Amino acid sequence: MKPTLLILHGALGDQQQMAPLQRLLSxxxxxxNINFPGHGGRKMETDNLSIAHLRDDVANFLINNGLSKINIFGYSMGGYVALELARKHPESVNKIFTLGTKLNWTPEIAAKEIRLLNPDKIEEKIPAFANVxxxxxxxxDWKWVMSQTAELMTNLGNGTSIKLEDFKNINHSTTIGIGxxxxxxxxxxxxxxxxxxxxGTLSIFKNTEHPFEKVDLSYLSKMICQFMAD
Known part of the structure; x- marks a missing residue:
């Protein structure tokens, strides 16, 4: 019987973006491979997006599907949610592999990231991305999704992020991947x-940028399989 693996996409992403990696890992x-609330057309049941909300959504997904001690690959925000899930519900998680996950949050860092989330400017300067x-x-409305993401980042910067000391209490075997x-x-x-x-171990991906579309999925899947098998 194959081990189970949950794939979590990043902010502004969806499960379809992760589908090519899922095919390799299958x-x-x-x-x-799930859509977070507010992503991929999935409606939200709360007024605001938060890491706690996403964490609880994943926890409920695992319960509803009879899953426990699941391996998780999380890209960007998905990796953050995986770590938060392991912190709050350690019994639900086996191993974690993250890639491109922002782990250091301050008001200044959040403000810097939010400046890149201007729907009107994106529509004007990068219309192809806006259409995607x-x-x-x-x-x-993708603009609403983006505004919710900006608010989530603001809240992380203002103190809802995982404290550095709290990472000491996440005992799961974890690879922190970074391009x-x-x-x-x-x-x-x-x-x-x-x-x-x-x-925890650090894995540096050579010649790798942040956007998921620029990641070598063949190499990534190989690294995930190798880590999960150890």
Whole structure:
């Protein structure tokens, strides 16, 4: 029987974005790939997006599907949710592999990231990307999804993020993956958290930028399989 693996997408992403990786991983795992609330056209049952809300949504998904001790791959925000799930519901998680997850949050860092989430400017300067987001999140308004993401980041910067000391209490075997050309997440913050985790390791992906579409999925799937099998 194949081990189970849950795939969690990043902010502004959806399960379809993760589908190519899921196909590769399905050779070795029984895979699950979900949309977070407010993403991929999935409606939200709360007024605001938060890491706690996403964490609880994943926890409920596992309960509803009779899953426990599941392996998780989380890209960007998905990795953050995986770590928060392991912190709050340790019995639900086996191993975690993250890639491109922003782990250091302050008001200044949040403000810097939010400046990039201007729907009007994106529509004007990067219309192709705006069109991708429009199709990805329909029938929801992609601009609303982006504003919710900005609010989530603001809240992380203002203190709802996982405290550095709290990472010491996440005992799960965890790989913190980071691309050496990631312009959103630093190797330094990734290493700091990997060192804080009792069973954490740092994995640096060469010639890799932050956008998921620029990640070598063949190599990523190989690294995930190798880690989960150890």
């Amino acid at each position: 050779e070795n795992f029984e895979t699950y 987001l429009k199709k990805r999140h329909a029938p929801l 050496d050309q990631d312009n959103m997440v630093s190797i330094e913050e990734s290493k700091q958290v990997a060192d804080m985790l009792p069973n």
